Structure formats: structure tokens, C-alpha cells
Amino acid sequence: MPSITLADLNPEQREAVLAHDGPILILAGAGSGKTRVLTYRIAHLLADRGAPPEGTLAVTFTNKAAAEMRERVSALVGDRKHLPWVGTFHAFCARVLRREAHLLGYTPSFSILDEADALAIVRQVLNEANLPDPPPAEVLRSRIEQAKNEGTLPEEMAEAATSTRERTIAELYRLYQQRLREMNSMDFGDLILLVYRLFETDRSVLSRWQQRAQHLLVDEYQDTNHAQYLLVRALSAATSNLFVVGDEDQSIYRWRGADIRNILDFERDYPNALILKLEQNYRSTKTILAAAGAVIQNNRERKPKQLWTENATGEPVTYYTARHERDEAEYIAREIVRLLEQGMRPADIVIFYRVNAQSRVLEEALMRHRLPYYIVGGLRFYDQREIKDLVAYLRVIANPADGLSLARAIGAPPRGIGAKTLEVIAELSAREQISMFEALGRLESESRVALRIAKQASNLYSWLRELMGRVSAMSVRAILDQIIARSGFENYLASMPDAKVRLTNLSELLAAADAFDAEHAEGGLGEFLEQVALVNDADQVDAGGGRITLMTLHTSKGLEYPVVFITGMEEGLCPHLRPQDNDHEIEEERRLVYVGMTRARRLLYLTNALSRELYGNRQDTIPSRFLSEIEHNLMRRIAPEYISSSFVRPPPREPYVDYSDSQLPEAEQGTEADFNIGAKVYHPTFGLGVVKRREGRGDGAKAWIAFERGGLKLLMLKFANLRPIAD
DNA sequence: GTCGGGTACTTTTTT
């Protein structure tokens, strides 16, 4: 008798939840309740089938999805402690590698490089190789990434090479990999590839981790790449209790190596697999579903599937044509004002675009109408310069071999140590077989380096060295405080032109460290750095605190909103086309639009502009082919009269509506009086909160604030970027 | 040698 109640599942969902052991593929259409099926299945395995939590593993696409799933499973089984591990592929692999690093010639405190770091290493490798006709760094980087996504090592790439060019690329890949190893660093692709290779070569390690994956569940299976596929296969080989959920119509990461065949060929790879379809949609109106279906059915690379819903017919899809992008943004802003007047809340509304560059105009329009919004993605918090600088110090402390971070830390604030001296450091490190960090401390014996500079270097070396000895007993916040104090980082930021923003970012980083420390023991630096490296854009969704959301179509996966605007429905932009693109790329763009459309619950707007300026030049546009794939009776067409005339006017020079800058709202920085005890405030990261206690005054004024998300925090009013909220 | 300012150049999506 199951203790998990399955009453609120439909028959197909229930079948999926209760299905026997063995490989199972759930083809879950958009909005068909796949997250529900996954969580119920996990709960059922734990509560009614005796699956051990420590032997159960669930892989999701984002950290946020993982957190949600953990939450929901724990609510179902009524146990907060004995839960399975849930996280992303990359987080799982990072965890494996921390444990097994020594087997691969790394230490457990290896650094995880982001894309910019990886590209910097590629540049270094290219420079040192000094080839007569080198491939562009970006090309080489993407070839390496591609190889890793395919599960290919440098030697294998070299063997498969059929041309000199290919052999060169393979050799450069080898050198790149060697350099990463020297720096005790890995890129994203390594996390997956190295784990898979380790499993392949070391059976005892494999079986140890197979113990952890007696039940393996994978969400968003359509977006796994070949390396991830191999990894999943290896992990689940002992029991074959593999449960994957996916929808080939929502595969939108082909360009990143996602292999749609992983889902299309599941039956072939697992001949005894049970395959179930979830086709009832609980999210959207009949009209929205029909419109989305009309678009996606033009794809050839898919299994036929018919979504249906018992939901109401709803409103027609609005198709608005604007003269230009300002007009498009203005229409959206006014429409939102109208929706809000009808009782819709800002948090119900989302605006999607194909490329981040489109967000600017939309922002401006929302600002003009004083509409609260926030942007998911774009420049990530941890990608901002001052944040990367400080994180570089942390990375050097955790991993002295990380020469890239060392170079970064040395330059921020500037210490008179530049490119030439760094060369000497690198050379010394190679000659003496010591880390870059150790070399930093030995410059005084180098006659090539001016004494003044060598003194600077050894000063930096000694206080970092001293700090390294203590970090295992320190909180991340304490380490950061030390770094900031010793390096003079605050003065450095204060001297910059946009000092205010940067200091605010600094205090956000400190707050993030506090939040981390609250949940971890001292010595958690490595874990903190891992978190920093592996956060993704989608993780910030919901941090908006009741505002309108803006994001790319890619980031929208897995989310839903009552009202959805999809902007820029134009050939070249959506679908985003490049000259060499073929049918495969068009199909991916179509899936992307399909994903966007199926996020909508009640209202869907599609907009285009007849003329658009992007990246600094203006062009006339052609409406997206996807618009013409939707039956006209599903749409309400809004196009200004002049558009129906036979010619299209050139874009106006003047702004559509002239709002002077003076009308832009001031960034509302409350005065101290706004933060009295009991006052409600809003913080960009922690959301809504209430002031509980005050300390200090003037520039040093601080407040204890209880946030909805993130709990109680002590923040400096000067930096915290708090907005007072009226009751 | 280092650093800041100017110029020239290139634009998808991101774990």
C-alpha cells in the first residue's frame, strides 16, 4: 500500500511514477507535469520501494530546479534529512572529482574555469606555440569544447585526424589540456569528460559511484550531450534503473553539443526500455497550445506527438507589428500597464528575446512607464570585473597552482607588476618546478626584476601565504575581509569612475559569502568557489520580488508565466540566421520559439518590428517565418494602418515618443529614516525584508534585516542598495 | 615597465 498519495496524478503520470525498475523514458510534452512525475517518482522510490536515499541520484538542468525538487520531495516524504542527492551534471561531477582528483593528477582544490578563463588559456597556448598560420583562438576553443562534449581526448582526436590542420588542432588541444593540468584547473567540459574517463578506466571507482546511482533520474534529457550520455550509461549500467524525462521538441542546446539522438535513439540503446508519453497539458489555454503546435509540427526531426488540454480556449494570440524596436517596446510597456490595471501582477509577466542585446530598449520603455522589472542573465554577477578580481584571490588561496587567477589578483589593485614581470614569474615557475605562486615569492633573487617590484611581489606573497595557512579554520566572509583589508581593494574601487556600483557589488559579494557561511562550516572555501563557478542564469529566476521578468528564450526553459511576450519575431533574429545555417539550425530555432510559446498560461503576445537597430546598425526586417505557420484564426492582429499600405516608411529619426532623460526615475536610494525598525525594504538579491535592528549611523549605519529569501542579514545601508517599500 | 586612454573591430543562445 503506497504511503505516497497519487490521487492528484493522471493515469499516465501515475504509470510513470509506479513503473517497474529498468530503463524508462518519459516523453513529457510542455506543461505535462514532468517535474511532478519526477518528484513523485523519487518520493515513491524512497517511501514505498525501499530505495536508499544515498543510493538515489537525480540530475537536473539548473541548480534552482534541483533546489525545488529537493524541497518537493522532502515535503512528500516528510523527511528533510535523508534525501537523495539532487543537482546538475556539472555539480555532480565536481563532487566526484573532489573525491577522486588524486587519481587523475589533480588535487581536490582544483579551480573550475569559466569561458573567459578557458579562452585566455587558449590564447596563451597559441602564443607559445607560435605557429605560422594559427587558428583563431575562438575557433580552437570551440573545437576543444566540441571534442570534450563528444567525449574525445586529445590523443583520440589526433588519431582520427585526416589533415594537417586537424592534427594541429589536436596537438593544441593536448597542450591546452597539459596547461590546465599544470594549473590544477578544469573547464566545464572536463568535469564531465574526466569523470567518464575515470569510470571507464577504474572499475572500482565506477562501482563505488554506481552504488550512489542505484536509481538514476535525469531531467531535460533532450539537452544532454554525448559525454553526458556516456556518463549516464556507465553510472546506470549496474542496475539499469535509469529514469529519464525529456521532450525532443524542447531541445535547444544542440549548438552546445546537446545530442537530440540521445532521446530519439533511446529505444535502440535500451531495447527493453519502457517508453511512456505525457501528452496532457495543464499549463496553457487551448489557443496557445494550438498555436505552439502549429509551429512545432513543421519540424521533421521529431516523434509525432499531440498535446491536448482541458483548459479553456482563452484569448487569441496577439500579433503586434511595430515600426521599429522602440515602438515595439513602447507597445509592450503600455500593454503591461493595461494588464496591471486589470489586476494582473508584475510578477505574472515575462518578456522573452532571442539575444541579450534586445533587452536595452525594453528596459528603457519599462523605465519610462515606471514599471518594476528585472533581467535574468546578461552579464552574470560573478562575471563582473571587481567580483572576478576578488574571486581570483580566493582561487589562488585555494589553489596556488592557478596561475591565471594569480595574474588577475596581482593586477587588482595595480601593484606595478605587469606583463613583463609575469613572464619572469612564469619562467621561474617552469625552471624551478614550482607553482606560479611560489615563484612570486622568489623574485628578489631575480636580477631582471627591479627591487621595488620584487619587494611588492614578496609582500603580496607573504600575506597570501600566511592567509593560506589559516583558511581551513576561517569563514569565506572572514577570508574576503582579510583580502580586502590587506590589498586596499576598497580604495581601489572607490577611485574608479563608477565607484558606487562597484562598491555595491562588493557588498553583495560579502552578503553572498555571509549567506554561504550561514549554511556551511569553516573551511568551506572550495565549496564556495564551486558554487560560484557553477551558478547559472536560470538560478536567479524568482529573485525578482514581484517584478516583470526579462530573459532570453534559452533561459526560459522549464518556467511558466500567465503572460508571455516574445519579441523580435523577425527573420534573421528569430530565427537567428547565419549564412551557413541549414535545416537543422532552423529546426532548433523553431524549437526555441516553441519553448517560449509554451511558457504561457493565459496570454501570449508575439511582436515584431519592421525596422531594427542591433549592434549599431539599422535594418529593415522581414516577419519571422514562424508567424506565418500559425493559423490566422488563432491570432488577433494589431498593425498600425500605415503598415498595410504597400510601402514601408523608413524609420523615423526622432524617438517615437520623446521622453527626456530627466523623466527617468532616480534610482531610489532611501534615506536613513526609511529604514527604521519595522520598515519594509527590497533588496536585489534577497527580495523583500523587514528591518529588525539598527546599528551605527551615518556612513557606517547598518541594519539587521529579515528577508523572505536568505533569512536574517546584517547589511551596510550605504552599500546594500536597499529600496524602501511603502506599506 | 606599467598603466591609462584612445582606436579599431566584432557581434547567439551558455553549463
Next chain:
DNA sequence: AGTACCCGAC
């Protein structure tokens, strides 16, 4: 529009 790189000033 934003960034990478180069060059001239300290």
C-alpha cells in the same frame, strides 16, 4: 554598443 588591443605618457 561594447570590448580587445595598441600606443604614448609616466
